[in-house]
Amino acid sequence: MSSETPRAGDLLVRTGAVVFLVGAVATMATMAPLFLGADPLPPVAWFVCMLMGVGFLIAGAGVLRSIAEQRRQASGASSASQ
Incomplete structure (x- = not known):
């Protein structure tokens, strides 16, 4: 456990990383049937893949918030x- 105090934006970066990883796993699961010759997954699975971009945006917002706090x-x- 770190003795460092959490800064502004840290929670957003962590949340963004988790959302990104969920999207990455969904992307791998969605692409696997295409390479294995199985039936493709339903469209809902493809929409879950969009979480990669959402997670990236959330983490980016956390970084920008941290930068703004440090400048202040x-x-x-x-x-x-x-």
């Missing part, structure tokens, strides 16, 4: 020292 802290520290 840096500008606050520099204005306080002047």
